Amino acid sequence: MASVITGPVRVSARLDAPLSRWLWLVKWLLVLPHVIVLVGLWTAFAVLSVVAFFAILFTGHYPRAMFDFNVGVLRWSWRVAYYTYGALGTDRYPPFTLAAVPDYPATLDVAYPEHLSRGLVLVKWWLLALPHYIVLAFFVGGGSYVATRGADTSGSWGPTALSTGGGLIGLLALIAGVALLFTGRYPRGVFDLLLGMQRWVLRVAAYSALMTDVYPPFRLDMGGSETSALSVPPVRAAAPGPVEPPPGPTWSAGRIATVVVGSILLVTGAGTAVGATAVLAADTAGRGADGFVQVPAQTVAGSGHALVFDPFELESDLGAPQLGAVVGDVRIGATAAQEVFVGLGPAGAVEGYLTGVRRDRVVTLEPGRDAVLDRLPGGAPATAPAAQTFWAESAAGPGAQELTWTVAEGRWAVVVMNADGSSPVVADLSLGATAPWLGWVWIGMYIGAALGLVGGAVLVLLAVRRGGTV
Structure with a gap:
């Protein structure tokens, strides 16, 4: 079965x-x-697509070297998907x-567009393609994505679903695999339907990745082959024929590696900048007039006589005063309806002291979530916590009760109890x-x-300027 309609995207398989x-x-x-190589290639695909977004927005043209690279990534992904569970x-x-x-x-080809709409580039990859995304969710499954997020400048990118074979595509491939296992034959009807779905996915991928302004059709062009002609609107009066790229340098392995490494550096640098901004906000806006960076309070409800945290150990080549000056002071607070002890x-x-005492070990304590506790059996403590003399700091x-502790070497533990040792x-x-070191961290x-x-x-600039057709 062959498709007879020309378009900017041609997907064929034998x-x-x-x-x-x-x-x-x-x-x-x-x-x-x-898979390992494609992770790097899709990182570069995402970066170049964002650059192409702005190039199209301001010039109406998709830079040719970037276009050829991204088509190559789709082509590579399609071959891997066809070989595996796609x-x-x-x-x-x-x-x-x-x-x-x-x-x-x-095989996969995408015709290079001489001009792209500046207005469409703002909406086609998210708004106009949304109906297709809903359909493709059934094809590729909820856990995988092709480049159907296209040039999503919000950073939502992922490996191609073509290579993972989720949803209906994965189910059809599994049916074909089981048939091969027991009969040695691939059901032709399954093949035709599967190729129609993959062709739909790849057309949407090219559209949402800004490679064409031609809206993908809502149809299954089933079968492995398509017409050999690629067309880009406006269609000239002359008979359509394959669109040939202009001569130029090729994307060699070295240039591919250069753009992948550059893209990874860009993504890493952007992520680090976001993290640095968060640390800066904590160091400035999150720091109170008393100089403390405060974590929001969280309610913890135990059933035993104590709330305990896993011990922590501090080691340093610095002396005690120097360690305290570098690391700073820690403040631990507890507020309860009755008298409370924190030590x-x-x-x-x-x-x-707590051996044989029924207590709750705090496993996780995250803002906005209920604390996870590990309840340890036992009875009541023999004496009230304040009667003990080993506390380095207590309140x-x-x-509200707060203790302030200047950080020192050793193995330490924190306990919160009712002042009279009762439960819960x-x-x-x-x-x-x-945290005086936060400033150096964000810098x-x-x-x-x-x-x-x-x-x-x-x-990336060196690779794109020197790179060309693939």
């Missing part, structure tokens, strides 16, 4: 015969080298190249720190982000 009955069971392992249509191992391989059983002491002494009384313990816990992160962004931009 069902190989005979196919191995069992090889498809291990293709997930065989394809791992491709189709299982061949046992021929996919080549490691962005270039077209006409004799490979799966910090040597872990060994704390553990000895007890009604209402229900308290609002808070944590603060002077270092901004420097690293700047180096990553500048270095990545230089590498």
Whole structure:
């Protein structure tokens, strides 16, 4: 079965015969080298698509070198998908190249557009393509994405669903694999339907990745082959024919590696800059007049006689005064309906005091979520916590209680109890720190982000200016 309608995207595939009955069971392992490479290629695809977004917005043109690279990534992904669980249509191992391989059983071409709409680039990858995304959710499944997020400048990118085979596509491929295993034959009807779905996915991928202004049709053009003609509107009066790229340098392995490394640096630099901004906000806006960076209080409701945290150990080559000056002071607060005790002491002494006491170990304590507690059996403590003499710092009384501790070497533990040792313990816990080192953290992160962004931009620019057709 062949499609007879020309368009900017051509997807073709040839069902190989005979196919191995069992090889498809291990293709997930065989394809791992491709998966590793594709992670880097899709990172570069995302970066170049964002650059192309702005190029189209201001000039109406998709830079040719970037276009050829991104088409090569789609082409590579389609070959891997066809070999693996996106189709299982061949046992021929996919080549490691962005270039077209006409004799490979799966091929993909996208006609280069001479001009693209500046207005459409703002809406086609999210608003106009939304109906297609709903359809493709059934094809590729909820856990995978092709480049159907296109040039999503919000950063929502992911590996191609073509290579993972989720949803109906994955189900059809599984049916074909089971048929191969027991009969040695690939059901032709399954193949035709599967190729129609993959062709739909790839057309939407090219549209949402800004490669064409031609809206993808809502239809299944089933079967492995399409007409050989590619067309780009406006259609000239002359008979349509294949669109040939202008001569130019090729995307060699070195240039591909350069743009991938540069893209990874750009993404890493951008992420580091966002993280640095968060640290800066904590160091400035999050710091109170008393110099403490405060974590919001969280209610923890235990059932035992104590709330305990896992011991922590501090080691340093610095002396005690220097360690305290570098790390700063820590403030631990607790507020309860009755008199509350909060203490910090040597872990060994704390553990000895609480041996045989029914208590709740705080496993996780995250803002906005209920604390996860591990309830340990036992009875009541023999004496009230304030009667112990081993505490390095402690506070007890009604209402809000806070202890301030200058960080020191050793193995330490924190305990919150009712002042009389009764149960249950229900308290609002808070944590603060002077953290004088935060300033150096965000400064270092901004420097690293700047180096990553500048270095990545230089590498991508060098690769794109020297790169060309694939």
